[in-house]
Amino acid sequence: MTQFPETRESLIIQVKDPENRAAWEQFVSLYRPVIFRTALARGLQEADAQDLAQQVLLAVASAIGDWQQRDESTRFRHWLRTVTRNAIVNALTRGAKGQAVGGSSIQELLAQHPPAEEETESLIDWEYRRQLYRRAARIVRADVHADTWRAFELTVIDGVSNRTAAEQLGKSIGTIYTARCRVMQRLRAEIAEMEAGEE
Amino acid sequence: MxxxxxxxxxxxxxxxxxxxxxxxxxxxxxxxxxxxxxxxxxxxxAAAFVWREAGEFLGDEDLDDPGTCLPGHETNDPQISQVLSQLAPTDDPDSLGRIGGYEVAGVIGSGGMGVVLKARDSSLDRVVAVKVMAPHLAASGSARQRFAREAKAAAAVLHPNVIAIHGVTQEAELPYLVMPYVRGESLQKRLQKEGPLPLVDILRIGAQVAAGLAAAHQQGLVHRDIKPANILLEEGVERVTITDFGLARAVDDASLTRSGAVAGTPLYMSPEQARGEPVDARSDLFSLGTLLYTMCTGHSPFRAETSFGVMHRIIQDPPRPITEINADVPLWMEACVTKLLAKRPEDRFSSAKEVAALLEGCLAHTQRPTTTPLPDRVAQLTPPPIRRRWGFALAAAGALLGLPILAGILIILQLGTGTLRIESEMDDVPIRIMQGNKVVERLTVSRDGTSTRIAAGEYRVLLDWTFDRAVVSESTVSISRNGTEVVRVTRRGEGSTGGGPSSDALESPRWFASPAHKQAVSDLTRIINGLHRYQKMHGRLPTSVVHGKDGKAGPPHSWRVELLPLLGEQELYDQYHFDEPWDSAHNKLLLSKMPAVFRSPQDHPQSNFTSYFGITSNDISPRAAALQAMREQRDGKLEADYEQYVPEATVFWKRLGASFIDMLDGTSSCIAVVEARREIPWTQPVDINYASDALLPRFGGWFDDGWHAAFADGTVKQLATYNDAKSIRNMLTISDGQAVTPRLTRRLRIHEVSLLPEGEREAVIGQRTYQVPGGPLLWIRTDQVPLFTEADLLAATSEPDPNNRSVGEVISMTLTEEAGARFLAATTRLSEQRPAAYLAILFDGEIWSAPRVVAPIGAKLTITGLQGKESADTLAAKIREAVSQMRDRLNAPQSEAENAVELQPVQDTRPQPANGRTGRQD
Structure with a gap:
């Protein structure tokens, strides 16, 4: 696998700047599921997909030093995002040849010209968007009244009609409309903010 | 208002x-x-699609907990929405609603029986699982009663492997029962994730399930629905819990009253259940058998497209033997499962209790095979002849060889009634077993031993490609009935030549990654040389398929045969019967006489398959005819006319031979012969067909770092695996008019940089050992994707070190941005740890210098501390040469002169540009 396992841990600690450290942690929480689910969608088993997520994130972490020394001009998040996407594509395309995962060194993962892999790219986009939604949903759910969230959940996620939802929740239809619209508006605002942060 | x-x-x-x-x-x-x-x-x-998107993204799992508890899981499942909608309202914001005294926290799952909710028992402050009867079942009065009755009966079973029942409520609109919440996963989920389980786990789980069943059977309770989904694994497999006792019966009641059909998935049913007959405890034993089978193989024993098909197979068919699917499972285990899967209940084991004890005994045996024998009852089940045959094989092998049995005994193949044994000194040897030209089996031989069974007959045992560290003793074996044949795999000794040129001779020209690379280049050079001479003699190249001697009508054979006289194989050529097909009895005898030049050095020395192929194109015949017509009336507009005609032609044609004048790309960038890995006997007139609208064929396969090709101009190049498809297509065709810049594998290769352990005085790179020059060395691994190659160099200079003229030279290399970034990432983190690190530069496969890295800044890599001006100058000159070649190729891809510089190992034998080319210049 990697040639220098002992360097790996220390590399993560290289993210010394607290602001960037927070960004990194946020980044990991956002991207780990993206990598994991992309890998699952590409046919890896769960355990392998977990390994792959770990491998990619470690590879990215190991490259952080590089960014700090050279790329101060680039936004940290933007840089992370690019490196990670390349690493996912590299890991999935190279790994697929032989064993499921594990064949790639850090350098291979960080190679900057991954083979063109539209399927994987669009999977990543898809899963990335899903993660944005999920994270936004967690924030919004904590902010709004439980009934408001429930109205959104029933009608948007569970696909129940507004009328049925109103009956189930013992609310008026108007309340269901305002509730679900309010949640959706908050969701979109949160997502927009996160996207701005990532770009 | x-x-x-x-x-x-x-x-x-x-x-x-x-x-x-x-x-x-x-x-x-x-x-x-x-x-x-x-x-x-x-x-x-939000636009309509955003609403949909939100529903889709948020719908498929819980927002907080990706684990087992999934509120909203399968919410397309109306059953869940229905059950959730009937929950009582609650004040608790974390709760989905109330049922009885329980606050529902989420949905664990949904099945034929109903919905399982995760809930909190607020009075006792414990988490429980609440199984709510499916609304459509609850509509049936008899099903409700059965549900309650069976649940109460199950509650009476107190056993660690049977789920406890805290309570049953029949009176609610939807009856439900309350159980402990088991944190873990179902066996079904585990099997989905991991496939077949290790034997120890199978036995442990099986023994516990059998023990749980025994306890229930003692109370007169039959489970009726033993299946992986109903087996919960708590904390791995240490504790196994059976759920859903007797509940299947309630489902049956409901379905029978409604439709008269049996509901649910029948995969794990017993034959008597499938026939709708009364069942007893022995039905559960059959289901336990299917459970064990599933754990052994990863799938259930009776599979079919429809439920009816499954039931038919359960009643009629014997299951496929487990060891045919998973050879790791011992035969005694297969025998146990087969007995459990007996169609007649009386042929199975007598009780779950007996099975539990036997599986315990098997588990003990598996964990301590030397001290604990297999339970007698199980040992008796195993057909003795098979066991004896294995022992016989081992003894006979030793006797046959007159040798002590080798340390690593790898594989025993049961070939019908004969046995093929493969012994090896090494682990992880990739092997293929061939029958005729067909690969029967590919195996990786490991010390643990794997067994596999294939049909009887004559076989060849070959090392798989690229594995050059071992040799096979006798590659061809004929397995007779009851006979034993042994094939040995031994480590290839340092002095072992295998018929090839001596390794010393191959060492000298430096820039090959390995002797095999050099041999491949040399082979292809001889072949393309032969083709040039053929063209000189005939005025055109051979066709891919040659009909009769010299193409003068007759059965088809390959151009490879036609080339024999030009490769110094006149004698072999004369032996070929051109009036017979290539696979006639006589001509087949010649297969084994294939000249080594047609065989990749990576292939087995006895292989009859060629490794080098022409590239043929489909649409060549009409084009060839048109070209022939044009040849007869050449004029000044020739080239323009050609371009209209031939978008997709390659060097090898089917009806007429091409000539160099037809190759309008400039001969340099057009491939004639490629290296590929196919199983094509060398005389068979088969090459690799190319068509613009078909998938690009796979080339190479013999080397990890690319594939060799002979270009029409006589050069042989190793192409990188990372060439894009478009460039390859351009290189394959002769006249698409596109400039082609093949990416070649590099001469200068700097791979991964890593740190040599402190105190290490030597570094082994490639096949040589280097002394570390007085300090830790940043060395370079050669089997990785290069960090950079000369393609990434923009400039290179050398000058005396201004700070220390006596010591040496400074080389400055300017890299491309990307390569600089790669190199920087690799070096910074290491030089941070060890400031005085050294870098070794590998050129043409050998270390040229171990200079001190001074400053990798951005894309500029400066190297100082080179020992002596001479080596620095040489290195800089080499690097500069590589860079200028690179640049020339980029600027003038069609220029013949620059291309000719590329990787020519055997410059003397390189053919002159062909006459066709000269003709065109006239």
Whole structure:
């Protein structure tokens, strides 16, 4: 696998700047599921997909030093995002040849010209968007009244009609409309903010 | 009710949050009545696809917990929504609702029986699982009663492997029962994730399930629905819990009363269940058998497209033997499962208790095979002849060889009634077993031993490609009935030549990654040389398929045969019967006489398959005819006309031979012969067909770092695996008019940089050992994707080190941005740890220098501390040469002169540009 396992841990600690450290942690929480689910969608088993997520994130972490020394001009998040996407594509395309995962060194993962892999790219986009939604949903759910969230959940996620939802929740239809619209508006605002942060 | 009109502005104000509480109430009540305003509001918030997207993204799993508890899981499942909708309201914000005294926290799952909820028992402050009867079942009175009765009976079974029942409620609208919440996963989930389980786990799980069943059977309770989904694994497999006792019966009641059909998935049913006959405890034993089978193989024993098909197979068919699917499973285990799967209940084991004890005994045996024998009952089940045959094989092998049995005994193949044994000194040896030209089996031989069974007959045992560290003793074996044949795999000794040139001779020209690379280049050079001479003699190249001697009508053979006299194989050529097909009895005898030049050095020395192929194109015949016509009336407009005609032709044609004048790309960038890995006997007139609208064929396969090709101009190049498809297509065709810059594998290769352990005085790179020059060395691994190659160099200079003229030279290399970044990433983190690190530069496969890295800044890599001006100059010159070649190729891809510089190992034998080319220049 990697040639220098002992360097790996220390590399993560290289993210010394607290602001960037927070960004990194946020980044990991956002991207780990993206990598994991992309890998699952590409046919890896769960355990392998977990390994792959770990491998990619470690590879990215190991490259952080590089960014700090050279790329101060680039936004940290933007840089992370690019490196990670390349690493996912590299890991999935190279790994697929032989064993499921594990064949790639850090350098291979960080190679900057991954083979063109539209399927994987669009999977990543898809899963990335899903993660944005999920994270936004967690924030919004904590902010709004439980009934408001429930109205959104029933009608948007569970696909129940507004009328049925109103009956189930013992609310008026108007309340269901305002509730679900309010949640959706908050969701979109949160997502927009996160996207701005990532770009 | 101040504003009961439809007012878009009011909607916007609402969304901006500008409405007062009273105004918002007004809006809400207006929306109660006015659907169009409701829709307008929704459209303003988000487009329809965003609403859909949100539902899709948020719908498929719990937001907080990706584990087992999934509120909203499978919410497309109406059963879940139905059950959730019937929960009582609650004050607890974390709760989905109440059922009895329980606050529901989420949905664990949903099945034929009903929905399982995760809930909190607020009075006892414990987490429980509540199984709520499916609404459609609850509609049946007899099913409700059965549900309650069976659940109460199950509650009476107190056993660690049977789920406890805290309580049953029959009176509620939906009856439910309360159980402990088991944190873990079902066996079904584990099997989905991991496939077949290790034997120890199978036995452990099986023994516990059998013990649980025994306890229930003692109470007169039959489970009736033993399947992986009903087996919970707590904390791995240490504790196994059976759930859903007797409940299947309630489902049957409901379905039978409703439709007269058996509901649910029948995969794990017993034959008597499938026939709808009364069942007893022995039915559970059959299901336990299917459970064990599934754990051994990863799938259930009786599979079919439909439920009816499954039941038919359960009743009629014997299952496929486990060891045919998973050879790791011992035969005694297969025998146990087969007995459990007996069609007649009386042929199975007598009780779950007996099975539990036997599986325990097997487990003990598996864990301590030397001290604990297999239980007698199980040992008796195993057919003795098979066991004896294995022992015989081992003894006979030793006797046959007159040798002590080798340390690593790898594989025993049961070939019908004969045995093929493969012994090896090494682990992880890739092997293929061939019958005729067909690969029967590919195996990786490991010390643990794997067994596999294939049909009897004559076989060849070959090392798989690229594995050059071992040799096979006798590659061809004929397995007779009851006979034993042994094939040995031994480590290839340092002095072992295998018929090839001596390794010393191969060492000298430096820039090959390995002797095999050099041999491949040399082979292809001889072949393309032969083709050039053929063209000289015949005025054209051979066709891919040659009919009769010299193409003068007759059965087809390959151009490879036609080339023999030009490769110094006149004698072999004369032996070929051109009036017979290539696979006639006589001609087949010649297969084994294939000249080594047609065989990749990576292939087995006895292989009859060629490794080098021409590239043929489909649409060549009409084009060839047109070209022939044009040849007869050449004029100044020739080239322009050609281009109209031939978008997709390659060097090898099917009916007429091509000539160099037909190759309009400039001969340099057009491939004639490629290296590929196919199983094609060398005389068979088969090459690799190319078509623009078909998938690009796979080339190479013999080397990890690319593939060799002979170009029409006589050069042989190793192409990188990372060439894009378009470039390859351009290189394959002769006249698409495109400039082609093949990416070649590099001479200068700097791979991964890593740190040599402290105190290490030597570094082994490639096949040589290097002394570390007085300090830790940043060395370079050669089997990785290069960090950079000369293609990434923009410039290279050398000058005396201004700070220390006596010591040496400074080389500055300017890299491309990307390569600089790669190199920087690799070096910084290491030089940070060890400031005085050294870098070794590998050129043409050998270390040229171990200079001190001074400054990898951005894309500029400066190297100082080279020992002596001479080596620095040489290195810089080499690097500069590589760079200039690179640049020339980029600037003038069609220029013959520059291309000719590329990787020519055997410059003397390189053929002159062909006459066709000269003709064109005239």
């Amino acid at each position: 101040t504003q009961q009109v439809c007012d878009p502005e009011r909607l916007m104000s609402f969304l901006r949050g500008d409405l007062t509480a009273a105004a918002e109430r007004d809006l809400t009540s207006h929306l109660d009545e006015c659907a169009s305003c409701g829709q307008a509001l929704e459209q303003r918030v």
